[in-house]
Amino acid sequence: MTEASTATADGPEARAALAPEVMTWDSRARRVVTLYVPLACFVLILLFPFYWMAVTAFKPNAELYDYKTYNPFWIASPTLDHIRHLLFNTSYPRWLWTTMLVAIASTALSLFASVLAAYAIQRLRFRGSQYVGLAIYLAYLVPPSILFIPLATMVFRLGLFDTPFALILTYPTFLVPFCTWLLIGYFKSIPYELEECALIDGATRLQILRQITLPLAVPGLISAGIFSFTLSWNEFIYALAFIQSSESKTVPVAILTELVSGDVYQWGALMAGSLLGSLPVAIFYSFFVDYYVSSLTGAVKE
């Protein structure tokens, strides 16, 4: 709807109304130059690193370091050597498993905490609930870079250092504020009359939450869930500071600290590792694009 009308605003009719002689310059050529060419450049630049990652991951070493005889943009004889090396000579599967575990556990924990908090703030409306909401929102603005040193000392004293629990318990610090804020927005969009009906019918508050509000907020829950999963999958600084042993590292940290060794970088293996590490999120993403977009923009708009 919006697109159509803005298109007409810039389209041939408008031009003709303003100045007929402009029509001599074909409006279609104009559209190609001002719209499609810049857009193609954007897409090309945004996608190039991924293409380059994929090409490098499947190239044999002989081609990788020889741009004179082989065209670097293409693979003459694709190979799975780098991926095989990654899967069988390193603990890569183990890292993937740890990352998955941490991401799922911290997402579940954050969703649980956020649903209850958002429900209390938006629906129970106790005195000062607005300020609690604001405080939770401000908590999202505290970046992990400021917190990781004191958190490292805390994690050490709690005896969680070098265990997945260190990550599962600290990731909610940035997931809970985000999820709560997103879910407050969703709960706001559910008509309050539905809950009033249930109250009159004698349902308790927790029954209302479980049987009426939550089923209606499923899209919001999915958005918050996949977003939290992505954020925990991508998290780096806590995982770098709190995990020491090679076995229990997460994928982003392990690739950077375990695969980069010595002076000669194994670029093929590094790129294969990056590609495989991005894949779960990318697959997730391809299924739920609209939820990502709505949660991204929803969180900002609220």
Place this chain on the structure above:
Amino acid sequence: MSVTASAAWKNVRQEPGWLTRFFDWKPFLVFICMLPAVGLLLVFLTYPLGLGIWLAFTDTMIGRGGEWVGLENFLYLWEDPVFWTAVFYSVFYTAVATVGKFALGLWLALLLNEHLPFKSLLRAIVLLPWITPTVLSAIAFWWIYDPQFSIVSYILVDVLHLRDTYIDFLGSTWPARWSLIAANVWRGIPFVAICLLAGLQTISPSLYEAALLDGATPWQRFTQITVPLLMPILAIVMTFSIIFTFTDFQLVYAITRGGPVNSTHLMATLAFQRGIPGGQLAEGAAIAVSMIPFLIFATLFTYFGMARRKWQQGEGND
């Protein structure tokens, strides 16, 4: 059917058990509902924030508790040229990358707001750099910036013949700084573009039609309608962007680790280097705490500088 219905009705009329009533008592319910979220945030966010500020005034090291030393850490940092380089580069990095991200992101959002085929596919592609783990795309950039096998150098030298020598992207100060900023802009464009696109789609098309009838040029329509109406969302996105660019860690740590000769350290990477591998927890905490005034200033500046217009338009402020 009717029998079960009447039975259920009778059940409802009975007084609920004391446990059910207790869980329906509002103060208790609020307490129970807020407990997990507030508990987690107090223990793992508020307390560490305070602890971090306290640590900055002690001489704590890894494996040894610290004593109060007052401003000693900050006085030491005041004399430390590496710290000032990090402060300078953090501000420079944030300023340049934010301008780049918002200029290109706004342009991309305007392009995507046009009537296009495969629009949702395009939007999905555009968001991809933001979804993939930053470290992993940073490693791809590290490979793109390789001194010997950089594909950018290959295109400039061997394909386009614009240069004679390969560029040493990460070997010297300024090229390394600009390379990191380019990688940050690449990663930041999608977020900005998608958020601003959402803002653009909320602008009513009738405003553009009215302006068109009044004879406004495309540039006037952009500056008089699009920009003012986009301002509230722009302020919020910019606040977020500035905070997370200023405290960025992953890109720099993955690509240069602060090198060459500490010239690309951001405050976050310097805090990490001094604090965790270096063992000087107190000094790392002091560097991290020095970021807070910059963050507060940037937040207040963007928020009050730009969001003021929101109230002028008579929208409810939430």
